[in-house]
Amino acid sequence: MRFYEYEARKIVELAGVPVTKYGFCTSAEEARKVAEEIGGPVVIKSQVLTGGRMKAGGVKFADTPEEAAQHAEEILKLEINGHMPRGVLVDPKAEVKQEYYAGVVWDGTAKKPLMLFSDMGGIDIEEVAEKHPEHVGKGHVSNLLPVSDFEAKQVVAATGVTGSQLNRATPVLARLARLFRENDMTLAEINPLAELTDGSFVALDAHMEMEAEAVGRQKKLLRKELGIAEDDTRETYEPSDFEKNVGAIDAADHRGVIQGKDHGFTGNLGLVIGAGGGSLTLTDAVRNQGGQPANYSEIGGNPSVAKACGLAKEVLEKDGVEKIAVMMSIVSNTRVDIVARGVIKACLELGKDPGETIAIFRIPGAWEDEGFKILEKYGVEYCDRSVSMWEAAGRAVSKIQGAPA
């Protein structure tokens, strides 16, 4: 889940990181009042969940409250990359001595949060890491043990920062690491972290992303502290018809679970896959063997025949889909015969030959003997758990590419 800048600023503020005196406004009049309270030059920033604000004219500077109101009025009407702003952030134009970067990201390989610090802030950390790796300090923190200031200090010091700057930046990075863990973030960054002319450090901009699955247990932060409504899901893109249809099929029947995504997928092999992490593994297995998935899906929890059929039909009706692969890992308790009935029925209802349309059926598990009888009757190639997920995916890819399986 992504956050607007004004929310991210609030999150770091709640964690004890100093911020400037900012204000979130939804009207020009509010912006004028906030600029008046700040009492000096301000910057007006569009609050949109997309990048490229500066280039699009969504960030403007103002010397007077009247100018701030005028800019706010313009920015509030300005669409950026298809997004209308939720409001504007009015921020003092800070007297900056130096800009730094402080961030914490989830390192999926190490399965730990990774602290990052750079004395070259204000620009993309990826660019700094590529061109000036000596200016980026890194260090993992534990998932369980408390984050100590000493760990953060080592990361900051690795960039050559010393003295009072080291002492001021250290608690900021340590607090960022703590808020990352406590709030189930996948990304928490302050860029730029500014050293002002008076020597103090403040977060001038912040970017936060929360693990979507954690939303349910972060109600205190989301609902009470930030006032985010329960239905404000912050999807990064408009769901496709395929995604909406699969969602509707799932919602209409309580039995089992199906999900479907096709954002960014343009292949010819439809996937009806699932079970215990099987979907990700199988999608990777298809891709790594040269296959082009038409979608991503998840099916499990003993869906009805109608639900399995509905998912398979949606996949088969996608543009460009030539065949489907029906695969699951072996930890599933989903009944093989029920899914077999569902996907075969989908083919039949669309006037397709199941034997030609289903490239491979690999769902080992409950009632598999019964399922295999159905698959045999319709001439569908199937395999049991003696064939790995990798091999099954490879067979599907070979079949759709016209090579011998």
Next chain:
Amino acid sequence: MPEQLNKVFIDVEVEDSIRNDAAIAAKLEEVCPVDIYKDAGGAVEIVDSNVDECVLCRLCIEASPPGTVHVKKLYDGTELQ
């Protein structure tokens, strides 16, 4: 192209002897987990659109007198005993 095909994998039949038995009609509606049977005012009605959902649980067979409910697996030509 048909919108929805029914009874592709399973067929269910009830003998005339129980078709209008109100008690059995109510019992069949109660026990079937996938709503294949409907108590239609004291008569047994088969809901065609649900027949392929049959999970082969045998509860309908156990809830009715022997030999009066037939659950047929069309994919292998056998009948649930």
